[in-house]
Amino acid sequence: MADDLLPLLTTGLGETLYMVILSTAASLLLGLPLGVALVVTEPGHLLPAPRLNKVLGTLVNVTRSFPTIILIVVLLPLSRLLVGTTLGATAAVVPLSIGSAPFLARIIESSLKEIDRGKIEAGLAVGATPLQIVRKVMIPESLASLTLGITMAIIMIIGFTATAGAIGAGGLGSLAVRFGYQRYRTDVMLATLVVLVLLVQGVQWVGNVIARRINRNRHKFG
């Protein structure tokens, strides 16, 4: 094992985690309201607005049709505007967030749509406002499903950062490309893959544990 392997991996992992955490936070900030809006503006829901619903749905679909790498390139000027550079992990967070927000919005939308309409009506019947129903009924009632959906999105973002890494974002993806591929460092390539696999497994495990705990609390006996 080469001496530089460990420092390379820790730096790469650090950058990847940095990008994943910031991008997840930012895409949740964008995706949660968007996902809620996609549900509540549907005809017959809390705040029906068919035209707005169509516009939002189209916007989400268009963003999701872009291949990852194209989206990153297209959004580079925005990165420069927001964080002052087009290189490095921080610059990558901008396209990563914008690229994953629509995906997250769709996942949140489908979780929120699983809720029985009767529960929403029970909320309406006691005079709750739409915002109270979103906060106190829809989100808590679908929390386990939301957790699994967000877990899925985080794993997608991890894959997304690897692609971004290939074009200058840093992180494990960049390590695999620059060392593993371009310099024929098989050890770096393999080690990077192992770390990525462990990372994905770990995230999924944590997500499953949280979702199970939410469900267990609701069904515990005694």
Next chain:
Amino acid sequence: MIEIAGLNKTYQTPSGRVHALKNIDLSIKRGEIFGIIGFSGAGKSTLIRCLNRLEEPDSGTIRIAGREITRLDPAGLREARKKIGMIFQHFNLFESRTVFGNVAFPLEVAGHSKPEIARRVAEILELVGLGDKAHAYPAQLSGGQKQRVGIARALANDPEVLLSDEATSSLDPSTTASILDLLRDINRKLRLTIVLITHEMEVVRHLCARAAVIEAGAIVEAGPLLELASRPQKEITRLFFNPRRSECQAGLETEEATIG
């Protein structure tokens, strides 16, 4: 207490326009338990859901406790709904909340303080006989207990009216009887006006002094139970109210007729 006049509701379906409610006029007195009985698809659920505007009527007026429900803006409607409790066939409890949390929900919505909520929830759970179940989750309760939570939630804000949308239709007969007893109990204790819809004659017989029969979106007959039973004017009323020709017998007769 409740005045319904000229109420109409239509639905647009793929196969055309369905007239779900046709010129409904009804008057319900303060403190009574009023039953609306009809077969499924007769429009009774649409009718009761119009009373708190979970369904928007096309035309007509609804007045509850002097307030014209049909003219309220969204904020006014929310205020009015706080005084109109509702219970549902499938209970519609929040699974993420305990029994306490479910009953606390309307109080949180109305902006009560935490100690106030705790006091009120304990009081109502006692009233519905679930004083010891405050920390259980709905998934741990039987059907009858779930409906008791539903009733407690509906009563939390001290409503003037309770709407019961087939509240006992998914319960077994003995549980149904205990829920009906509870409804009569709270009607007496709290002087609460109750409007219930059902397809079960037993429910009406058990609770109501007055009732209306609904068929194909129209009220075909309404009045005191005794009158409906002794002098039914319409065939469907006879079907529901005359014990000598019950729903079941009528069914048998048609069956015999087709066989014979």
